[in-house]
Amino acid sequence: MNPETDPADVVERVSQEWANAYPDLDTTPIEVFARVNRISAVLAHQLDRELDRHSIGRSEFEVLGALARSDRPLRASEVVSTTMLSGASITKLTERLGDLGLLRRRKSERDGRVVLLELTDTGKELVDTQFPRRLARDEALLQPLTTEERSALITLLRKISRSIDVH
Template sequence: MSRVSDEAAPTDPADPADREDLVDRIQSEWAHAYPQFDVRPVGLLGRIQRIAAITSGRLDRNLQRHGVSRSEFDVLGALARAPEPLRASEVVSTTMLSGASVTKLSEALVRRGLVRRGKSPRDGRVVLLELTDAGRTVVDEELPGRLADDEAALAGLTAEERTQLAALLRKITRSLGD
């Protein structure tokens, strides 16, 4: 394997987008420690992970005031987006959570009065989950702030760049089996 350690070199150090960041330093360290490997993927995937960590941390801090975890908010969000109550398996299919996680999270949300369990009118054996008014309030209060934080993170990109980035990330996600 050939050694390639850098993406294109920064062109304008005055431009924040061209200044080196933590991921550049990590990528450079890997290249120095393992010169026989092409470490460019570290730069790309490392930035994706860094962005996820930063935005997740911000979301976690914002959710603290509601006493809700990010995973619990994912469940609340799935129920808020749905036009009718959902089975737990439907919550799994619209979040990135496992079935066991959704079961555990929904039990905690029911105990705290944010989600209600009900029976399906068509089949009484089927348990449905839906937001309570308190659960809806959490989503209604938190969603605008989350969207504003996401918008701030993307503010440096044009509409065309956002579309391009979304398409490229979708392509990577599909290559991973999504």
């Protein structure tokens, strides 16, 4: 693929329309962020479709993923810090995941006020199945990029991501 000769995508057309409507403004950010948003939306839709078969959504999968990545049971606050979900939503999500038999809530042996969350075997099996599928879809999307291009993209997106916290 050659960006110089490939036909315009929808983002390029929309960006050009904005540039025509507002010729005094630099519409370059649309070229970046509309594509990031579009890619994110497509990947989210694909994941939603896959998870729907298991009666869970992306947020619930994020909770399961946080527990799968950990080498020990986690407090709800720890799940909040690693998922960017709110504390209130974690409580609701973990109750639902518990009802589905995907995670277990138990009191800490050291402090009975603390509730620890851990995957059940069924929850671990779900993550063990879904995470590789998600990676395979992501890998297919990145297939046109060379190793160097992937590295450059990661570096550039990291710079932008870090600047969000500053602004």
